[in-house]
Amino acid sequence: xxxxxxxxxxxxxxxxxxxxxxxxxASVWARHRERSEWHGHRNCHRPPIQQPPLSxxxxxxDPWSARGVSRTVNGILPEPMSDEDKQRVAEISASAxxxxxxxxxxxxxxxxxxxxxxxxxLAEHRAEKEKERQEEEERRRKDASRRLV
Numbered sequence: 001x002x003x004x005x006x007x008x009x010x011x012x013x014x015x016x017x018x019x020x021x022x023x024x025x026a027s028v029w030a031r032h033r034e035r036s037e038w039h040g041h042r043n044c045h046r047p048p049i050q051q052p053p054l055s056x057x058x059x060x061x062d063p064w065s066a067r068g069v070s071r072t073v074n075g076i077l078p079e080p081m082s083d084e085d086k087q088r089v090a091e092i093s094a095s096a097x098x099x100x101x102x103x104x105x106x107x108x109x110x111x112x113x114x115x116x117x118x119x120x121x122l123a124e125h126r127a128e129k130e131k132e133r134q135e136e137e138e139r140r141r142k143d144a145s146r147r148l149v
Contacts, residue, residue: 081089
């Protein structure tokens with residue numbers, strides 16, 4: 001017998017209530033800490049980034065470049081592509097496209113083969129279950145006929 005038999009020790013408020021209380025407390029503490037750190041270092045901030053002046057040169061518009069940003073890197077203008085380079089890039093992109101199509105076809109063939117194998121296994125499993133079910137019914141019929149005799 002327990003010495004505290006007349007005291008009923010319960011868990012008190014539900015665990016969900018304590019979880020909510022802890023979550024709220026942690027959130028308030030984290031926000032307070034962020035706010036005190038942010039306001040405590042007012043002089044320690046990064047100055048805003050100045051936008052570069054728009055170039056007055058008449059550069060061709062490149063659809064892949066950002067608007068208003070010069071195409072120069074470290075003050076060096078990019079060299080224009082020669083016809084040979086353009087042809088080589090076109091050949092490489094065409095060959096890459098062909099390789100991508102071949103890989104896609106191979107992947108689809110693999111997926112279809114896998115699906116067919118799984119379908120065959122499922123049909124085989126279904127046939128085995130049906131066979132077992134028929135055998136079980138035959139056993140029950142034999143047992144029932146033996147009981148009647």
